[in-house]
Amino acid sequence: MSNEIARRGILLVLSSPSGGGKSSIGRALRVTDPNLDLSISLTTRPPRESEVDGKDYHFVSDARFDEAVQGGELIEHAVVFGARYGTPRAPVEAALAAGRDLLFDIDWQGTRQLRAALPGDVVSVFILPPSLAELERRLRARHADDEATVWSRMDKAAAEIAHWDEYDYVVVNRDFDLAVASVRAILAAERLRRTRQTGLASFVSALLA
Numbered sequence: 402m403s404n405e406i407a408r409r410g411i412l413l414v415l416s417s418p419s420g421g422g423k424s425s426i427g428r429a430l431r432v433t434d435p436n437l438d439l440s441i442s443l444t445t446r447p448p449r450e451s452e453v454d455g456k457d458y459h460f461v462s463d464a465r466f467d468e469a470v471q472g473g474e475l476i477e478h479a480v481v482f483g484a485r486y487g488t489p490r491a492p493v494e495a496a497l498a499a500g501r502d503l504l505f506d507i508d509w510q511g512t513r514q515l516r517a518a519l520p521g522d523v524v525s526v527f528i529l530p531p532s533l534a535e536l537e538r539r540l541r542a543r544h545a546d547d548e549a550t551v552w553s554r555m556d557k558a559a560a561e562i563a564h565w566d567e568y569d570y571v572v573v574n575r576d577f578d579l580a581v582a583s584v585r586a587i588l589a590a591e592r593l594r595r596t597r598q599t600g601l602a603s604f605v606s607a608l609l610a
């Protein structure tokens with residue numbers, strides 16, 4: 402499917418309030434797309450029951466997180482819901498150079514920092530829920546959080562949504578399959594962006610030779 406012209410990788414950021422669907426959309430994208438890897442963040446929050454260390458997150462202590470920040474290992478980091486989260490720098494640089502795309506499930510604070518660090522490489526998509534009532538229903542349906550956490554996440558949803566206008570694209574996740582198809586279309590178009598296709602000049606020279 403993909404053309405054979407060399408290109409830089411894309412840093413595809415999906416943000417939404419908790420329960421907005423970014424994780425499920427990301428999973429669906431990756432099932433059909435062998436060129437899309439997941440950026441695995443460091444976090445100081447404890448793992449949920451279903452989560453696997455090294456797959457969902459690197460679950461680390463505060464001391465280890467400090468060390469990563471001080472050593473410049475993180476390309477961005479932020480406090481979300483009282484826990485610390487950060488993106489390891491090395492996989493980002495490797496993916497860009499290899500022309501592989503990386504998917505990020507990070508919040509608006511992380512998106513800002515990532516865009517500031519690598520302005521030409523970030524493609525950001527904000528996933529909106531169709532309504533706050535539906536958001537609350539989805540948060541409860543996943544049974545991952547206790548009641549207090551659900552309320553706290555609902556409280557913070559409005560604050561996260563307030564940053565919708567800092568994103569390149571906005572997708573309303575009313576119908577899951579349609580939302581996945583929309584993000585897939587964004588990725589397909591962004592892969593063809595001229596400035597990303599580093600091999601174009603030599604391809605065209607050969608074409609005209």
Ligand code: 5GP
Binds near residue numbers: 418477487
């Ligand atoms: P959760 O604890 O539900 O997995 O994630 C809570 C929030 O932290 C989500 O909004 C998620 O996007 C955000 N998050 C996860 N990893 C990172 C990261 O590395 N950096 C930033 N800035 N936010 C993150």
